[in-house]
Structures are given as structure tokens and as C-alpha cells.
Amino acid sequence: MSAPWVYIEDIPKIQEGEIEVRGWLFNKRSSGKIVFLIIRDGTGYIQGVATLDNFTQDQLESLEKIPIESSLIVVGDLKKEPRAPGGYELLLKSVNVVSYSEEYPIQKKDHSIDFLLERRHLWIRSRKQNAILRIRSEVVKAIRDFLDEKGFVLIDAPILTPSACEGTTTLFELDYFDLGKAYLSQSGQLYMEAACMAFGKVYCFGPAFRAEKSKTRRHLTEFWMVEPEMAFWDWQDNMRLQEELVSYIVQRVLEKRKRELEILERDTKPLEKVVPPFPRITYREAIEILKRNGQNVEYGDDFGGDEETIISSQFDRPVFIHHYPAKIKPFYMQPDPENPEEVLNNDLLAPEGYGEIIGGSQRIHDLKLLEKKLEEYNLPKEAFEWYLDLRRYGSVPHSGFGLGIERTVAWICGLKHVREAIPFPRMIYRIYP
Amino acid sequence: MSAPWVYIEDIPKIQEGEIEVRGWLFNKRSSGKIVFLIIRDGTGYIQGVATLDNFTQDQLESLEKIPIESSLIVVGDLKKEPRAPGGYELLLKSVNVVSYSEEYPIQKKDHSIDFLLERRHLWIRSRKQNAILRIRSEVVKAIRDFLDEKGFVLIDAPILTPSACEGTTTLFELDYFDLGKAYLSQSGQLYMEAACMAFGKVYCFGPAFRAEKSKTRRHLTEFWMVEPEMAFWDWQDNMRLQEELVSYIVQRVLEKRKRELEILERDTKPLEKVVPPFPRITYREAIEILKRNGQNVEYGDDFGGDEETIISSQFDRPVFIHHYPAKIKPFYMQPDPENPEEVLNNDLLAPEGYGEIIGGSQRIHDLKLLEKKLEEYNLPKEAFEWYLDLRRYGSVPHSGFGLGIERTVAWICGLKHVREAIPFPRMIYRIYP
Numbered sequence: 126m127s128a129p130w131v132y133i134e135d136i137p138k139i140q141e142g143e144i145e146v147r148g149w150l151f152n153k154r155s156s157g158k159i160v161f162l163i164i165r166d167g168t169g170y171i172q173g174v175a176t177l178d179n180f181t182q183d184q185l186e187s188l189e190k191i192p193i194e195s196s197l198i199v200v201g202d203l204k205k206e207p208r209a210p211g212g213y214e215l216l217l218k219s220v221n222v223v224s225y226s227e228e229y230p231i232q233k234k235d236h237s238i239d240f241l242l243e244r245r246h247l248w249i250r251s252r253k254q255n256a257i258l259r260i261r262s263e264v265v266k267a268i269r270d271f272l273d274e275k276g277f278v279l280i281d282a283p284i285l286t287p288s289a290c291e292g293t294t295t296l297f298e299l300d301y302f303d304l305g306k307a308y309l310s311q312s313g314q315l316y317m318e319a320a321c322m323a324f325g326k327v328y329c330f331g332p333a334f335r336a337e338k339s340k341t342r343r344h345l346t347e348f349w350m351v352e353p354e355m356a357f358w359d360w361q362d363n364m365r366l367q368e369e370l371v372s373y374i375v376q377r378v379l380e381k382r383k384r385e386l387e388i389l390e391r392d393t394k395p396l397e398k399v400v401p402p403f404p405r406i407t408y409r410e411a412i413e414i415l416k417r418n419g420q421n422v423e424y425g426d427d428f429g430g431d432e433e434t435i436i437s438s439q440f441d442r443p444v445f446i447h448h449y450p451a452k453i454k455p456f457y458m459q460p461d462p463e464n465p466e467e468v469l470n471n472d473l474l475a476p477e478g479y480g481e482i483i484g485g486s487q488r489i490h491d492l493k494l495l496e497k498k499l500e501e502y503n504l505p506k507e508a509f510e511w512y513l514d515l516r517r518y519g520s521v522p523h524s525g526f527g528l529g530i531e532r533t534v535a536w537i538c539g540l541k542h543v544r545e546a547i548p549f550p551r552m553i554y555r556i557y558p
Numbered sequence: 559m560s561a562p563w564v565y566i567e568d569i570p571k572i573q574e575g576e577i578e579v580r581g582w583l584f585n586k587r588s589s590g591k592i593v594f595l596i597i598r599d600g601t602g603y604i605q606g607v608a609t610l611d612n613f614t615q616d617q618l619e620s621l622e623k624i625p626i627e628s629s630l631i632v633v634g635d636l637k638k639e640p641r642a643p644g645g646y647e648l649l650l651k652s653v654n655v656v657s658y659s660e661e662y663p664i665q666k667k668d669h670s671i672d673f674l675l676e677r678r679h680l681w682i683r684s685r686k687q688n689a690i691l692r693i694r695s696e697v698v699k700a701i702r703d704f705l706d707e708k709g710f711v712l713i714d715a716p717i718l719t720p721s722a723c724e725g726t727t728t729l730f731e732l733d734y735f736d737l738g739k740a741y742l743s744q745s746g747q748l749y750m751e752a753a754c755m756a757f758g759k760v761y762c763f764g765p766a767f768r769a770e771k772s773k774t775r776r777h778l779t780e781f782w783m784v785e786p787e788m789a790f791w792d793w794q795d796n797m798r799l800q801e802e803l804v805s806y807i808v809q810r811v812l813e814k815r816k817r818e819l820e821i822l823e824r825d826t827k828p829l830e831k832v833v834p835p836f837p838r839i840t841y842r843e844a845i846e847i848l849k850r851n852g853q854n855v856e857y858g859d860d861f862g863g864d865e866e867t868i869i870s871s872q873f874d875r876p877v878f879i880h881h882y883p884a885k886i887k888p889f890y891m892q893p894d895p896e897n898p899e900e901v902l903n904n905d906l907l908a909p910e911g912y913g914e915i916i917g918g919s920q921r922i923h924d925l926k927l928l929e930k931k932l933e934e935y936n937l938p939k940e941a942f943e944w945y946l947d948l949r950r951y952g953s954v955p956h957s958g959f960g961l962g963i964e965r966t967v968a969w970i971c972g973l974k975h976v977r978e979a980i981p982f983p984r985m986i987y988r989i990y991p
């Protein structure tokens with residue numbers, strides 16, 4: 126009977142006996158008559174120990190020479206080893222090299238970010254990148270579980286769209302058969318507004334695209350976003366859902382991805398504080414904070430990354446900024462009935478200087494007001510006829526928001542740049558591999 | 559104290575008392591001194607009953623006149639009513655119209671498919687479309703739960719790609735800043751091959767694009783696909799995962815979306831039979847079946863929709879077809895060592911004439927062989943350098959597949975055309991709304 130193939134993350138369920146591990150040589154060292162092979166299989170790491178008990182001197186010498194990242198199938202006996210990272214070692218009985226690796230280009234030494242991005246298909250094998258993307262996977266799962274359990278229906282928004290949600294300057298454009306130009310979606314929001322009138326509570330979760338020439342640490346041309354939209358919910362209901370969701374994500378990662386946060390050396394204390402309620406300040410109060418911190422800003426200015434960093438640094442948990450001036454926000458946001466110059470919106474800034482991870486608002490539900498806004502914003506009414514229909518046939522107050530996945534992952538992982546928070550980042554200067 | 563707002567699907571948890579429902583007028587009728595308002599809120603339907611107990615004659619007359627699809631907030635007492643579809647009626651105490659609808663364009667009468675697609679933003683409110691998309695949401699959830707529980711890591715593949723996986727003729731093309739042309743991805747497979755060497759078992763789940771000029775009932779230009787990829791798995795392991803996944807999806811929908819299948823009048827008997835093992839036939843056997851059924855086909859021909867319908871109709875559950883001739887399949891499929899003219903691949907055809915829902919294969923892991931194939935298929939080696947790297951640094955046998963969401967939903971729902979299986983379908987002649 127051959128030993129069962131076990132994934133390294135499942136070893137604590139097996140605990141003892143002879144097992145087979147299939148993976149890659151992550152690292153190695155030898156001390157005289159012992160060769161240590163650190164094997165990774167994508168689910169974890171285990172140290173294999175080869176000694177003269179099971180190998181000849183010649184065999185040990187050839188084990189020593191196996192190049193890093195060669196693929197292996199090994200068989201050995203499990204041994205509890207409290208000092209080992211996973212709690213177990215493998216006393217090797219046989220080592221079969223599936224494929225000898227050529228000299229692996231990524232070394233321990235510091236490589237330039239361009240060198241690493243050019244080899245992203247290999248870089249994702251490294252400990253930190255691997256941990257980040259496993260956390261990303263958990264973040265996505267947490268979001269979907271949270272919304273699904275609350276009765277939200279997933280309604281995928283289209284990526285190919287006939288017109289722009291917020292202007293065409295930052296859109297990728299392509300030819301669509303005989304129907305003229307099509308654009309890659311920046312947001313599924315307008316479609317979610319249609320869908321929430323059909324399903325009550327909905328969300329879309331997919332890639333979004335911005336052909337922005339920004340080279341900041343917060344911008345990708347292709348990124349993922351979840352966008353919930355709720356009929357009959359107002360802007361305050363909206364914020365309550367946001368703080369509940371963000372807390373849920375963070376607590377889930379703390380619970381399920383402890384090992385990965387350790388690999389990243391992430392200080393988890395600030396994350397533990399991420400529980401509702403989050404502080405709420407008005408745009409006007411945010412301007413005051415910036416002025417007190419020596420910034421040269423006026424009511425009516427929009428915030429960039431630097432301003433967001435200053436504001437978010439004042440709080441120990443994510444902070445809502447609501448009631449922005451209407452004129453620096455998109456056409457569809459509901460004006461405050463008591464002060465129509467400001468809108469019933471909110472951004473949510475992550476702490477530790479991370480800045481905006483969510484933008485949300487109550488949407489205009491009145492047909493006449495929406496038509497007026499389209500005119501004010503110089504948007505072509507024809508393209509929005511279907512969107513106006515939502516106000517013709519049983520319109521209701523409704524609200525929603527978009528949460529950016531890469532910014533959220535970058536914050537939770539403590540990354541400097543969002544490019545490491547997505548498997549294959551796309552920026553204005555990078556589309557390979 | 560005001561009555562609590564309850565979503566209709568949650569009424570069985572409440573059972574009795576005064577509640578508020580927020581929704582839209584789906585239908586109405588009146589018989590003398592009683593007005594029946596059928597209200598939908600996206601999570602279900604309930605009949606509200608207004609009588610002279612709580613309304614004046616004048617009020618009843620104005621209730622009768624509320625236009626279909628007007629938005630309402632109503633308060634009433636719950637009453638068990640076994641004959642009602644959801645088991646409950648609402649004895650109305652107040653009816654507030656939030657917004658009177660203009661005359662609703664979608665009537666009971668038969669509309670042309672173009673008329674309905676042009677109004678997709680409203681059509682999704684109808685009973686059948688609503689049921690289909692709720693089933694779609696459940697299918698997606700089932701797939702993710704299945705894979706996540708098995709330890710797969712979600713690795714999102716990029717949509718913007720620098721080159722073509724299987725040739726450029728069916729790709730959407732766009733300008734990417736100063737980097738030349740970019741293409742919308744047809745498949746995340748190549749990226750998943752990189753990822754499975756880093757994470758063991760991975761999947762991507764996102765939109766894919768084909769600029770094909772096909773007008774068949776099985777084609778969309780934008781569709782969703784899940785693509786698992788597993789290191790160290792061979793083509794037979796691959797098929798076992800596929801049959802387990804497909805069975806899991808179908809059983810989950812049968813369990814959780816009974817009401818929706820009823821609305822669609824779907825005969826569930828054929829679905830109940832979808833349990834492993836699925837029959838497995840070779841491509842050669844499939845050719846024999848076609849010949850016996852009067853088709854004029856020869857070994858080496860590819861199958862179209864008609865052929866798939868004939869083959870799948872021979873079986874009472876999904877059927878695998880494996881070992882296709884290499885020359886009608888993409889370059890990356892592993893040849894059978896015993897007969898290199900055929901590949902270790904499989905399609906999976908859904909029963910009841912539905913045809914292909916999955917394509918999968920073991921992938922070539924040998925560097926030299928892969929280089930030779932790229933040459934044979936006239937593909938530019940430079941574009942595939944990173945993909946070749948996967949065979950340079952610890953290559954292993956690996957396998958994967960892609961399951962098309964819309965085809966799967968169309969089959970489970972018993973739809974004639976995939977266009978109803980996605981919220982906002984994109985076809986060569988449609989990109990609106």
C-alpha cells in the first residue's frame with residue numbers, strides 16, 4: 126500500500142504515519158550527515174529530514190544538489206516538532222525529483238520591483254506574495270458570505286457597456302461589431318440600481334477598469350470591486366451596512382489567516398480595533414482637520430491621497446466622511462433635502478494612513494431632479510433612458526456603495542502599494558505577464 | 559411603535575403580527591368590496607387584502623387604480639393562508655404609494671425577444687427572469703463553496719492581456735497606453751497554470767470575452783466562467799472533480815431553489831439523476847454514436863451544437879467525451895503517451911440535449927514538447943516566455959477545466975437560449991442597456 130498524498134495544510138488532521146507530499150523545493154541546508162529540504166506545496170511548508178538511516182551517503186549528496194524550485198514527490202514519516210513552523214517535520218524515506226529546475230531567477234537578495242513584476246508568474250511562489258494572495262482569497266470569501274447570508278442576490282453587471290457612468294475620459298474604448306464603440310465598465314452601479322428594484326438587495330462583484338494615467342500607489346487600471354445596492358435603504362442604513370461589512374472582513378482574516386499575517390509581520394493590534402461603530406464626520410469637519418494640520422485647502426476642494434492620509438491618521442478605526450459638496454461628486458447622488466448643495470454620500474477611509482476604500486451614497490430617485498442633473502453634468506440623456514426608466518416605473522429611495530478589493534487587501538496586509546494585492550497587476554506601464 | 563419592516567422571504571420566520579412590507583405592485587384584482595394587491599419585494603410575493611374593515615369605499619377605489627409596478631409601503635396583519643403561494647396573506651391596514659408608476663411597458667401578452675431585451679432593466683422584475691437569476695446566484699455560490707471547502711485558493715486572472723491564448727481572431731482588441739494593443743481575456747487558464755504551481759489548487763472566476771460572430775443559442779460575447787487548475791493532478795483526477803462539482807451544483811439548486819424551479823415549471827426528475835459517476839466515452843465512440851444516428855461525420859471532425867445535442871441525448875446524465883484528436887484542440891493539451899495523436903482532454907456535455915458545459919484537459923508539462931507545439935500552431939514564442947517558464951522551474955503534470963456559467967444555468971433552468979441566463983446579455987447585435 127502506498128502512502129497517502131496529503132496537502133501540508135491538512136497534516137494537523139493526520140498527525141502521524143507515513144505520508145506523501147508533492148511540492149517544490151523551497152529551501153535547503155545540510156549539516157554533515159543530515160540534509161534538510163524545506164518543501165512548499167502551496168498550502169504550507171514542511172521541513173523534510175534526510176539522514177543515513179534511509180539514504181546512502183551518495184544519495185544525501187545528490188539531495189544536497191537539487192536546485193531550488195525543483196518539483197518533488199517525497200514520502201516520509203510525520204514527526205511532531207514544536208519548534209517547526211507548522212508543528213511537524215517529515216523523516217524522509219524517499220525523494221523523487223519530478224523535474225529539475227533551471228537556476229531560479231528570484232533570489233533572497235533584493236530585486237527591483239520591475240524585475241519582480243516582470244516575473245510575477247514566479248514571484249507569487251514567494252512566502253510574502255503567497256500570504257498576501259491567500260488573504261485576498263479570504264477577503265473575497267468573507268464579503269460574499271456576509272452578503273449572501275443577509276439575503277443579497279449576486280447580479281453580475283456587464284463589463285462591456287455602451288456608455289460612461291461618470292464621463293468618458295478615463296474609459297478603455299473598443300470596437301463592438303457594427304454597434305459602434307463599447308467601453309469597459311468602471312462600475313456596475315447603474316445596473317445594480319436596476320437590479321435592486323427587481324431583487325430588493327443585490328451586489329455585483331467583478332473587475333472594473335480605469336484608463337487613468339495615475340502612477341500613485343493606490344491606482345491600478347484593472348481592479349476588483351464589490352458593489353451592493355439596496356432598495357428602500359437611505360444613506361444612514363448604507364453606512365451601517367458598510368461598517369458591519371468592513372468589520373466582518375477584518376475579523377474573518379484575523380481568525381482564519383493568522384499564519385499569513387505573521388508571515389507578513391503585520392501588527393494586528395490596529396486591526397483588532399476595527400469594530401462598529403466607526404466615527405462619522407462631515408466633509409466640512411474633514412476640511413477643518415486638514416486646516417488644523419497645516420493643509421492649504423478650502424471648502425469645495427476634493428481630497429487626494431495626501432489629504433486622505435492625514436484625515437485617516439486622526440482615527441484608530443475606519444472613518445466615514447459624509448455630506449460632500451454636490452459639485453465635486455457624480456450626478457446621481459441624492460442632495461440633502463435640507464441643504465441641496467451637499468449630497469447624502471459617504472467615503473470610508475481606512476486607518477493607518479491608508480485612505481479611501483469605499484465610496485457610497487443614496488441615489489436620486491426623483492425623475493425630474495435626475496433629468497436636471499444629467500443636463501447640468503452635460504451627459505447625453507439618450508444613453509441614460511433606461512436608467513431614467515427606473516424613476517418612471519415605481520421609483521424608490523435607494524443606496525449603495527463600492528468597496529475596492531485591492532485597497533482593502535493592501536490595508537489589511539499592511540502593503541505600501543496596491544500592485545501586490547492582486548495576482549497579475551495592470552498599470553499604465555505594465556500589462557505583462 | 560411602528561410595525562417592523564420584513565422582507566417577504568423572511569415572513570415564515572415571523573409567522574404572525576403586524577408587519578411592514580416595502581415593494582412594488584405586481585398584480586391586482588378586486589371583487590366587489592375587496593381589493594387584492596399582489597406585492598413583490600424582490601425576495602418573494604405576498605397577497606395584500608384590503609377590505610371595508612380598514613378602508614373606506616373611496617380608499618378601496620383608489621387602491622384599485624394604483625398602476626402596476628408602483629412602489630408601495632404597506633402595513634398589515636399576517637394571516638396563514640395555505641392556498642397562497644408563500645403560505646401567508648397580509649390583511650392590509652395602510653397602503654402608502656411611494657411613487658406612482660407610468661404605464662408599465664411589459665404586459666402579460668407576448669412581446670418579441672428584442673422588445674424584452676431592450677427593456678432588460680425592467681424585464682428582470684418578471685417572475686421567470688427573477689427566478690432564473692436567483693438560480694444563477696445560487697449556482698455561483700455553490701461553485702465557490704465547493705471549491706473553497708476543498709482548499710482551492712481564488713486567484714483572479716487578469717482581463718486585460720498582452721496576447722492571445724488560442725489565436726487572435728475572436729479577441730476584443732483595445733489600445734493600452736504606450737504599450738500597444740491589449741486584448742480582453744478569453745480564459746484565465748494560462749494564469750491559473752502559473753498559480754497552481756504557487757498555491758497547489760486554484761481557481762479563477764470572472765468574465766470572459768469572445769468576439770465571435772456566432773448567433774447561436776449558446777453564444778454570448780461576454781460570459782462568466784470558473785476555471786480550476788490543480789498541480790500534480792492528471793486528466794482522470796480532473797474528470798472526477800468535474801463530476802463532483804456539477805453534481806454538487808445541481809443538488810444545491812434542487813435543495814435551495816425549489817420555488818424558483820417551480821416558477822420555471824422545470825421538470826426536476828432529470829436533474830435528480832445528476833449524481834456521479836457520469837458516463838465516459840472516447841471521441842472515437844462519440845463519432846460512432848453520431849454515425850449510427852445518421853450524421854455524416856468522420857474521425858477528425860469537431861462537434862457543433864447539433865452533434866452535441868445528439869450525443870448528449872443518448873445519456874440520462876452529463877457525459878464525458880475524452881481523447882479528442884490533438885489537431886482539433888488547442889496547443890497546450892497533453893498528448894496521450896500511448897497515442898500522441900490524441901490528447902488527455904475531456905468535454906462534458908449536459909443532458910437533455912444541452913451540450914458542452916465544460917472543457918478540460920491535462921496540460922503539457924514538458925518544456926521541449928510545449929516549444930514544439932507553439933511552433934506547430936504558429937504561435938509567437940516571445941509572448942509565451944512566461945508560460946514556458948512554468949516548465950523551466952519545477953514543472954509538474956497538472957490539469958484543469960473551465961465551466962461556463964450561462965450554459966450551466968440555461969441547462970438547470972431548462973432555457974432555450976443562454977441570453978436569459980445572465981443579467982445583462984451581450985451578443986453581436988446587443989450591447990444595451
Ligand SMILES: [Mg+2]
Pocket residue numbers: 472481484
Ligand atoms: Mg473618492
Ligand SMILES: [Mg+2]
Pocket residue numbers: 905914917
Ligand atoms: Mg468545445
